[in-house]
Amino acid sequence: MEYDIIGEMAGLAAPGKSGVKLARAAGLLLKAFGFDQCCIYVYGKSGFALKGHSGKGARAVSYGPSEGAPGLGRGKRAALELYKLEAGEGSWRGVEDRGLKGFRYALVQPLEAGGEFHGVIYLKSIERKRPGAEDRRRLRKAALQLTLVIKYAEIEKELESAKEELKEARAALKDSERLITLGDMAAALAHEIKNPLISIGGFAARLGKHLGPDVPGAQYLERIFVEVARLEKVMDGAFRFIKDSSLDLKPEDMNAIAEEAIRPFEEDLASGGIELRKDLHQGRLPVLADREQLKIAFDNLIANAIQSMEKGGVLTMTTALSGQYVLATVADTGAGIEPDAIDKIFNPFFTTKRNGTGLGLTITRTIVARHKGSIKVESRAGAGAAFIIMLPHAAAEGQAQRQ
Ligand SMILES: Nc1ncnc2c1ncn2[C@@H]1O[C@H](COP(=O)(O)OP(=O)(O)O)[C@@H](O)[C@H]1O
Ligand SMILES: [Mg+2]
Missing domain, CATH: 3.30.565.10 (Histidine kinase-like ATPase, C-terminal domain)
Incomplete structure (x- = not known):
């Protein structure tokens, strides 16, 4: 029975680390289509990043948005085929691409869904070996599945950060609610205390005048003055703010x-x-x-x-x-x-x-x-x-x- 690459790809669209999934996808594609190297590039703001690699050859090649074969494949709806011409080293019909070194045939399959471009599958072989029509049809299907895997990973990431933001917003809201009630409570308390405090201060002053400085216990009256003054200061601080609390x-x-x-x-x-x-x-x-x-x-x-x-x-x-x-x-x-x-x-x-x-x-x-x-x-x-x-x-x- 033919190797079920489509089923394997569909299996990858489950929760998990996207890096691991794409590395695995590259291995599966290589096995399914018999190339010598398979790279999966994901397209972002700064160009193409290599997210999956399997097979022979250098792995650390990345591309700018319009660079190399992946750049050429971007914007093309269909797969792009590249042959190396026999005459002259490095002649790929004008395509400049460091990643093609050592290969004779390459296929760039865009990863697209709903008109959105997500990257490419980049397959290379050492021999000039062109896949048949049936393989190319399977590759297109596998690409569609892989695009869903990438989209799924993106959505998962967005969901994660939205969850984080929500958590932070909730914490901040709780904090500010607590603060506002605290402030209101302080305001109400200050209001309640202010008038009796003025009375206590006033009565103590009258009592002091009445008794004179030499009676026993005059020092206690002094303490009352000091403490009342301190509390009035506290109240003033709160009062200034609550006077007009709306x-x-x-x-x-x-x-x-x-x-x-x-x-x-x-x-x-x-x-x-x-x-x-x-x-x-x-x-x-x-x-x-x-x-x-x-x-x-x-x-x-x-x-x-x-x-x-x-x-x-x-x-x-x-x-x-x-x-x-x-x-x-x-x-x-x-x-x-x-x-x-x-x-x-x-x-x-x-x-x-x-x-x-x-x-x-x-x-x-x-x-x-x-x-x-x-x-x-x-x-x-x-x-x-x-x-x-x-x-x-x-x-x-x-x-x-x-x-
Ligand atoms: N600019 C500052 N530098 C150092 N400590 C500060 C500063 N602002 C506030 N604090 C600390 O926070 C405390 C509370 O400040 P605040 O609520 O204004 O009350 P208060 O000034 O009456 O102590 C201060 O007692 C001080 O320990
Ligand atoms: Mg202060």
Whole structure:
């Protein structure tokens, strides 16, 4: 019985590594058609890549999109036959191809399906041995099967990367949902605590005045003042952000917001021996933003940067366009963040400062998440930290919505 090359090829269209399948296909084709070498080339952006090889001769030949016999075979619907003319070495009727060395006959069978070109089967023999009509018909069928194998592998790969992307998107979504609820909870809490706190402070002050400084226990009143003041500071941080907790999104320019955010700090920077460097993207960076809220986000980052450079340094404000995102980075040359703290810095009330509130970064992250953006930190302990805000490019988003 005739060797069932079509059945063998069809068997390859099952899940598995495409590299292994194509190497096996080359062996099967060689066996079925009695050539001396079989190469399978897959066509991509940079040309033809050798994905399967069997038989004699060099294997490491690849081709540009229009190079060699595979390049010639591209765009041809039918198989391309090449004979070596007896007269003169290297004469293949004008075809330049390093891979033909040592052979006298070659057949290039395009791998095509649905008008799409995927590569070629490249068969070569040392003798001038032309396959018969029946073999050529079988080769065409085998090629069609092989094309399906390649297409299947491509789809499998796309599916894999789509799965990966979906996983990442899900994780990001979960993260931002968690952050928004955390922010809302902090806001509600702050609201509840603020008024009683003012009362406690007020009553303690009245009591102090009433009793005078010399009564026993006056030092406890002092403690109440200090603690109430500290809590008020915490509340102010949270309050500024929640006062207007619904976003008022308008088309804005990230460059303008960044400039506006840094301006009030310029004096502080100069007196603290901190050099300000601005590296702003040339031209507008359109974002849909609540200007005031986004400025609070920047305020927190800039304040942290200044606090991390007590002995002076450089604060760099950078804006840039990256694909469909607008980036704004606040970088310092301060102490940086300890590796074991880096996972906690966005948590509410996490602080390493004596007078810190630990709310700055929580609020910043919540504001950025509400803008459908994300924030990232890069830090080297001892060498400084950089906080990168990433927001969707407004024009790009508009386009995506129109599609
Ligand atoms: N630019 C920075 N350099 C070094 N550490 C930082 C920087 N920004 C934030 N951190 C760390 O993150 C912690 C939390 O910051 P934040 O939420 O703003 O609260 P706070 O500034 O009140 O401590 C800080 O206490 C500090 O340890
Ligand atoms: Mg802070």
